[in-house]
Amino acid sequence: MSASTLSFQALDTLFFRESRPFEAIGGSELSSLFPPPPRTLMGAVRTAIGDALGADWNLFGDAKENYTLPDGRKLYDLIGYGDKLGGLSLHGIWLTLNGERLYPAPLFLLQHGEEYKRLKIGEAKKGASNNLGNTRLPELPDKVASGQPLENTWLTAAGLDAVLCGNVPTKDQIYSAGQLFEREPRLGIARNNDTRTAIDGLLYQSEHVRPKNDLTIEADISGLPDNFGITRKMVRLGAEGRLAGIQSKPSCSHPASPQPDTNSRGLILMLMSTAHLKQRWLPDGFNEQPEIQNGITVWRGVVEGIALTLHSAVIGKAQREGGWNMAIRAPRPAESLVPAGSAYYCTVDNGNHAEAIAALHGKQIGSDQNLGRGIIFCGLWQQNEFNLSGEQQ
Numbered sequence: 001m002s003a004s005t006l007s008f009q010a011l012d013t014l015f016f017r018e019s020r021p022f023e024a025i026g027g028s029e030l031s032s033l034f035p036p037p038p039r040t041l042m043g044a045v046r047t048a049i050g051d052a053l054g055a056d057w058n059l060f061g062d063a064k065e066n067y068t069l070p071d072g073r074k075l076y077d078l079i080g081y082g083d084k085l086g087g088l089s090l091h092g093i094w095l096t097l098n099g100e101r102l103y104p105a106p107l108f109l110l111q112h113g114e115e116y117k118r119l120k121i122g123e124a125k126k127g128a129s130n131n132l133g134n135t136r137l138p139e140l141p142d143k144v145a146s147g148q149p150l151e152n153t154w155l156t157a158a159g160l161d162a163v164l165c166g167n168v169p170t171k172d173q174i175y176s177a178g179q180l181f182e183r184e185p186r187l188g189i190a191r192n193n194d195t196r197t198a199i200d201g202l203l204y205q206s207e208h209v210r211p212k213n214d215l216t217i218e219a220d221i222s223g224l225p226d227n228f229g230i231t232r233k234m235v236r237l238g239a240e241g242r243l244a245g246i247q248s249k250p251s252c253s254h255p256a257s258p259q260p261d262t263n264s265r266g267l268i269l270m271l272m273s274t275a276h277l278k279q280r281w282l283p284d285g286f287n288e289q290p291e292i293q294n295g296i297t298v299w300r301g302v303v304e305g306i307a308l309t310l311h312s313a314v315i316g317k318a319q320r321e322g323g324w325n326m327a328i329r330a331p332r333p334a335e336s337l338v339p340a341g342s343a344y345y346c347t348v349d350n351g352n353h354a355e356a357i358a359a360l361h362g363k364q365i366g367s368d369q370n371l372g373r374g375i376i377f378c379g380l381w382q383q384n385e386f387n388l389s390g391e392q393q
Helices: 038-052 057-066 075-079 157-164 353-360
Strands: 002-010 089-097 100-104 109-112 115-118 153-156 174-176 181-192 197-211 215-224 234-237 242-249 264-271 291-293 296-303 306-314 319-321 335-337 343-348 376-382
Touching (some): 002 038, 002 197, 002 234, 038 089, 038 215, 038 234, 038 242, 057 075, 100 157, 157 376, 197 215, 306 353, 343 353, 343 376, 353 376
Antiparallel strands (some): 002 215, 089 100, 089 215, 100 153, 109 115, 153 174, 181 197, 234 242, 264 343, 264 376, 306 343
16 A cells, blocks of 8 residues: 545636535525535545455445455455445645645734734633633733634645744745635526426526636545556536546645744644544544633643644634435435634643644544545744743743
């Protein structure tokens, strides 16, 4: 088995339908997720592997674990079936523009006029408790009255590196959704497959995504068969079986972890992919029951062997994912996921920031890690964003 990066390029529009069923949209438009959900992309990869190795899908569907490929290997061991992925594991889905990989912008970044700013974590205010207790909340930086969060925005590697080091990206290091892809409404009507005629009164509207010509989707995957060769060069990707080109390419390394300095007072754990967390918003490894430190609510936990204290977080709207389970021919239950770009502000209990960064940068939190969920990068929480007045420094 070997690790590789697979690149997908749309030949037309793509459609990765949101979790709502058509009958629930009440005449509104059914939106498309983008980038694609990991199960959808892995389905295309598994199909490409089986096709390249000469799989007979009808026989595989009947025999499953006992089906043997022409070369003697068991396809089930290579790609699994249903929710089991066999030897495959996904390590992230990324957008790439003109060959340059892009990363989700952390949600603590704001656009203020022509400038970019970072939220800071304010001082807990007595008598201003919320449903989590007397917590520290994100607030606008000094002398900034308003700002627009950088939602649906991506950064170049250089831009992300600046953010990880406690700075802000430049304008040419930021790409909005509109710069990368367009959304196109489509009108359709239900069809009777037996008579090949339209069914009266069953109109629907969906939203497709049309990526820019130089935009591709990359997937870092381990466990690909050693002699896996892409023979068809095209796969059906997403709903409606839209076509996309597929090719292997050299693996891409992520931005290096930052080096802490005297201004570093803590870490920001930034989600680079959606996370499936057992405790809703709180990373696995943290105690759901908060503690009170000097009258302020915090959470204590251990992640990858590093003891952390969580002071605050910037979390986006839950991303809902459902889909179709082809193994049992039924819809998947919709899941609420913590979106990429969310950030957790932590201090390291033993004060060794370099050790913590080395242990945490590029690791994963939460469930479904073989689907590439919960990838975290470590950024520096600098002193000018860190207000611990009234507490022992």
